Amino acid sequence: MSDDDFMQASDEEYDFEYEDEDDEDNGDVDIENKYYNAKQMKTTDPEDAIDEFLSIPALEPEKGEWGFKGLKQAIKLEFKLKRYDKAIEHYQELLTYVKSAVTRNYSEKSIDNMLNFVEKGADNPAAVSYIEQFYSHTLQCFQSTNNERLWLKTSIKLAKLLLDRKDYHSLARKLKELHRACQKEDGTDDPSKGTYSLEVYALEIQMYSLMRKNNQLKMLYQKALKVRSAVPHPKIQGIIRECGGKMHLSEENWAAARSDFFESFRNYDEAGDLRRIQVLKYLLLATMLAKEDIDPFDSQEIKPYRNDPRIAAMTDIVDAYQRDDIYKYEDVLQKNTDLLADPFIAENIDEVTRNMRTKGVLKLIAPYTRMHLSWIAKQLCITEPEVQDIVSYLIVDGRVQGRIDEHSGTFEIDSREDEDRIKAIATLSNAVGDLYNAMFKDGEGFRLSGGDTTVLGFGDSDTRDLGGPASRGNRKYRGAFRSGITLH
Known part of the structure; x- marks a missing residue:
């Protein structure tokens, strides 16, 4: 084979291999x-x-x-x-x-x-x-x-x-399986799976919160707060704090609830989760229940939401509550029925409303001593049984001294002025009695001056002859006896 033939054969072989790779590509x-x-x-x-x-x-x-x-x-x-x-x-x-x-x-x-x-x-x-x-x-x-x-x-x-x-039975089984997967052989939490473990705690906390099992919820809540090996997503912390706030609110621990809702809002806000708006409403609710003069919008995290239209109704309610404006409060509540679409708000706003109406009743009855329950109900736009319930609470709590006449449907307040007057008269009467006993029963009565030791009293005859120029002197002494003074 010549060199030319060899080169030709080599080229043909090379071309064939190249075409095969090209087909694959x-x-x-x-x-x-x-x-x-x-x-x-x-x-x-x-x-x-x-x-x-x-x-x-x-x-x-x-x-x-x-x-x-x-x-x-x-x-x-x-x-x-x-x-x-x-x-x-x-x-x-x-x-x-x-x-x-x-x-x-x-x-x-x-x-x-x-x-x-x-x-x-x-x-x-x-x-x-x-x-x-x-x-x-x-x-x-x-x-x-x-x-x-x-x-x-x-x-x-x-x-x-x-x-x-809300398939709690299947959920409980799955959560047990997850807990085991996040634990070491000795049953303690595995630090290397802390983030997953915290997510599992958050799910279980939500389950017990929905089931209203506060004892189990409180135990898990404390365990979740002690997890330090995790770097969880802020949303997980927001969920845990939100459930904690609801737990504290159900126990009427208003201050702790307010603190947890604030932390929940902060975490949701950091995560960019829309849940922050609803939790902000819970925070405002807890602030009213805590009865503290704290403006939550003073904090840097919440200040930008003061004029947010999504919480406008709740903001108006807080404003009316802080100014004790029962009429504004009721008006906002009636015009924003969608606010009660959240079961948690609907359940707890009743306590705020009761506090508001109680303050309204106290403010309304202040100038009066007797009034009809129906009149109070009409003024506050509530039912008569609700008025009777509030007034009864005020009497039992000692904030109002009075009585309800169920037969006539009236409420009568004990007048403080009459009570003070009666006490003053009783004190004066007792003092006069003590003075009489000291002077005429236990003492020697009135004594004449000038060395005369004759004892004169209301029981003595004021017609005795006392000597000296008769008639005028005797009349003088008689007048002295009547006026109860000592003669000099």
């Missing part, structure tokens, strides 16, 4: 182009986009990254179009990719984002029922692959779903 490029073309169709023609995404896995000789990406996009579109059965079917197929087709970190991040997507997109009961299937398949997959971190994240998401459903 072209295959990847075709798959990539197909993926991005399908993404362009998502908004204009989602159904065709789904078909394009689902065709990508078949183009790969082995399970790879593009098939994983295609399935992800198809599942999201199917869920959005309410094709929940298909979404679950393809999600199970997607989970088969996590063992070898993609890296551990990439698969973990993708699956977590997928679960967040379906959780946020569950805007109807049918969707919510399928979310649990997403969680269950995920837990089975990552338990078998020994990915504890993603298993914990998914289990916590499932626990949140059970909490939203």
Whole structure:
């Protein structure tokens, strides 16, 4: 073979190998182009986009990254179009990719984002029922692959779903399982899983708060506050503090409730969570119940929300409460019935209203001593039984001295002036009696001056002859006896 023939053969062999690699690259490029073309169709023609995404896995000789990406996009579109059965079917197929087709970190991040997507997109009961299937398949997959971190994240998401459903029995079982996963072999909390442990505490605290089991809630609340190994998301701290505030409020520990609601608001605000607005309303409620002259808007964190329209009604109520303006208070409450849509506010605003009406009754009856209960009710725009209840409380509490005549429906206040006058007369009468006893029973009565030792008293005859110029002197002495003075 000549050198030319050798070179020609070498070139042909080289060209063949080059063309083979080019075909492989072209295959990847075709798959990539197909993926991005399908993404362009998502908004204009989602159904065709789904078909394009689902065709990508078949183009790969082995399970790879593009098939994983295609399935992800198809599942999201199917869920959005309410094709929940298909979404679950393809999600199970997607989970088969996590063992070898993609890296551990990439698969973990993708699956977590997928679960967040379906959780946020569950805007109807049918969707919510399928979310649990997403969680269950995920837990089975990552338990078998020994990915504890993603298993914990998914289990916590499932626990949140059970909490939203108020399925407390299933939730309690899941929380026990999570507690064990966050503990060491000796049963103590594992410091390396402190963040997960705190999230579990937050879920359990919410459960006991909703179930109104204050004893268990208080114990968990104290344990959660002692966790120091975690760097939790501010939202978790906000949840724990909010439940703590509700617990303190139910125990009428107003100051502690106000402190916890403030901390909860601060954490929610830091997390950018909209829950901060509702907790701010709770803080204003606790401030009124604490009966302290503290303006919560003085703090730097809350000051920007003073004129926020979302809390305008609550701000007006606080203003009326602090000025003892019962009419303004009732007017704001009647015009903002949506304020009572929150069960917690609806339950505790009654105590504020009672305090407000009590102050209103005291202010109204101050100038009077006798009035009809129906008149008080009319003035304050409340019912007569409510007035009777408030007046009875004031009498029992010793803040008002008076009595209710149920037969005539009147309330009579004991006059303080009459009471003081009666006491003064009684004191004077006792003093006169003591003086009489001292002078005429225990003492010697009146004695004449000038050395005469004759004892004169009211029992002596004022017609005795005392000597000297008769008639005028005797009359003088008689007058002295009547006036009760000593003669000199």
